[in-house]
Amino acid sequence: MPNAWDVGSAVRFAAMGFPALATTSSGHAMSLGRDDQQVGFDELCAHAASLVAAVDVPVSVDSERLFATTAAGVAANVATLAAAGVAGLSIEDYDPATGAIDPLEPAAERVEAAATTARAHGLVLTARAENHLYGIDDFDDTVHRLDTYRRAGADVAYAPGLTDPERIRTVVTATRAPVNVLLLPDGPDPAELAGLGVRRASTGGRLARIAYDAACSVAGELSAGQGPPERATTEP
Template identity: 50%
Template sequence: MAPTFLELHRPGEPLLLPNPWDVGSATMLATMGFRALATTSSGFAATLGRPDMSVTRDEALAHAAAVVSATDLPVSADLENGFADDPDGVAATVRAAVEVGLAGCSVEDATGRPNDPIYEPALAAERVAAAVEAAAGRLVVTARSENFLHERPDLGDTIERLQRYQQAGAHVLYAPGVVERGQLRSLLGAVDRPVNVLALPQAPPVPELAELGVARVSVGGAFAFAAYGGLVAAARELREQGTYGFWAAAGEGRRVAGQAFADG
């Protein structure tokens, strides 16, 4: 499955990679024409009533296994920082990811510690190298530079990190938060691996990302929280207005869910 997943990463023809947050959303998205799926750490954590970065490795892998079982599409998993600081711990996580049938996984260089948010570059690269070695060609490893999500909008450092991760063997590179056209041109011109872009509100539309040479576009937790946004709007309408306009959206969701679950 990993070679099939990697083949879908074509600069100029971005793979649209939606992020389901449970088996139901995975099943629905798999019937809507997407060619691969990826888990979302924040979206999954929300299903447990928790904030992002609060899920354990075992919980994340069990969730990934459930999503894999829901579809024949390649599935990549958001494994946060590999649930370990040291390279050996990251490698153990990746080996476990292989066993659940994933086609890919991502490894961040964020520590999860507010007072020390990003790993030192050499250690971060060692962690990526350990992930790639543990994957042994059985997973597509996406290496993530998290600077822009942690109030460190240093494009130069971000690019240098991605270059290190490329040298460490990463198959796909990702700097969530880098969405400005000029910055994307600089980043894409500095590496020779497929690059993923997070579909933030200020990001260029997909056709423009394609022209820039982006190979993959993912949504992170956006679909999950869009669904929760619909829940909030429906609940407020019922509680504050006493009306049922939410059935317009609910009806379409019910229709697609019914088709997807019947096909499954």
């Protein structure tokens, strides 16, 4: 499942035949000239609605922490995203305000609130355990968190940053839930992930970074007097 960062990328990915798309918080932030976690909730909702309106496939939203610290706030924001027409959304346990992973109990309470409201609106909720994305190599805690989030009502388990096949297989068997894996250069490819029991693979912000890096590379060639660019597949 590719993560689109704007309407143009979403339309192109949908035209390639992907059955569903996701957004990317870091890619969306890049498109606005910002860093990840620097986009507000109202901007996220408008972004999600624009992608939903542009394509005919389900769109799942990278909704970070759901922009709320309380269970009630989480539930309210899930309902708002449902009104934007999304098919799914996610909730993370990393708090950029503290620079730390949430304690398990309040994290699970937030997942439960999100899951209850998501279920009422027919949305798929992905719960994310962020340890490995932030350099915390506590695999046992990651598995325990994902299992706790599943029991709290999450539909999909996701621990971005895992690349070891046996660890990925352990997540699949331990959580007894559909598992999403972030595709990384040093990790298994989609076919290998399927063999491990993974149900969904996503790209995160990598496609956006690749696109922006390629554009900047060509722009650099132009700046150095080399050009015109020859890598585009269509005329302007």
